[in-house]
Amino acid sequence: xxxxxxxxxxxxxxxxxxxxxxxxxxxxxxxxxxxxxxxxxxxxxxxxxxxxxxxxxxxxxxxxxxxxx
Amino acid sequence: xxxxxxxxxxxxxxxxxxxxxxxxxxxxxxxxxxxxxxxxxxxxxxxxxxxxxxxxxxxxxxxxxxxxxxxxxxxxxxxxxxxxxxxxxxxxxxxxxxxxxxxxxxxxxxxxxxxxxxxxxxxxxxxxxxxxxxxxxxxxxxxxxxxxxxxxxxxxxxxxx
Numbered sequence: 001x002x003x004x005x006x007x008x009x010x011x012x013x014x015x016x017x018x019x020x021x022x023x024x025x026x027x028x029x030x031x032x033x034x035x036x037x038x039x040x041x042x043x044x045x046x047x048x049x050x051x052x053x054x055x056x057x058x059x060x061x062x063x064x065x066x067x068x069x
Numbered sequence: 070x071x072x073x074x075x076x077x078x079x080x081x082x083x084x085x086x087x088x089x090x091x092x093x094x095x096x097x098x099x100x101x102x103x104x105x106x107x108x109x110x111x112x113x114x115x116x117x118x119x120x121x122x123x124x125x126x127x128x129x130x131x132x133x134x135x136x137x138x139x140x141x142x143x144x145x146x147x148x149x150x151x152x153x154x155x156x157x158x159x160x161x162x163x164x165x166x167x168x169x170x171x172x173x174x175x176x177x178x179x180x181x182x183x184x185x186x187x188x189x190x191x192x193x194x195x196x197x198x199x200x201x202x203x204x205x206x207x208x209x210x211x212x213x214x215x216x217x218x219x220x221x222x223x224x225x226x227x228x229x230x
Contacts, residue, residue, distance in 0.1 A: 007212030014216055018143050018161040019179035021220040025191035026181060
């Protein structure tokens with residue numbers, strides 16, 4: 001079993017980290033465009049009992065807290 | 070009577086099968102679709118050979134390859150086009166599917182031609198990943214840093230080749 005899977009990461013996590021590292025290794029002219037793909041914003045509305053449980057909840061995806069890479 | 074009936078069904082099925090393969094490219098051709106989140110590189114283009122790095126080993130694909138599903142590792146995908154031109158594209162991760170009609174789909178998360186990669190930027194990413202790995206506090210952070218390290222090493226290797 002892969003080391004990362006044992007540590008609790010999924011292939012999706014692996015894929016996102018790999019993509020981030022690649023984007024940072026590009027030549028200057030391609031980097032700006034590529035870094036836009038790093039962030040993605042998701043609006044989440046949890047539902048319970050057929051109605052929204054919370055009013056509005058903005059969540060930036062997992063991607064953005066991997067900022068250190 | 071049942072025996073004859075079975076024979077008829079079998080012949081009909083065989084003829085239907087033959088009809089399905091009629092639109093596929095010629096038996097010895099391979100149609101490649103290679104797309105990434107950032108760009109489509111090939112769209113059902115007939116090529117000679119594709120070399121891919123996967124978690125189950127690096128392998129080359131020629132027409133009539135056995136149908137396969139594999140997960141890509143960070144590495145270089147080399148495409149040998151019909152006119153003899155070789156195209157090298159670095160892929161961060163993704164999947165590859167080889168179908169029984171010899172069509173191949175490579176779907177990558179992020180893919181860039183080797184010319185777009187900056188060797189010094191890659192080295193920088195490598196040293197950053199190295200320091201992250203050394204300063205990692207928990208298992209998860211260590212695993213994340215290990216992945217970044219592995220990928221950065223591959224990029225540097227590809228950029229230096």
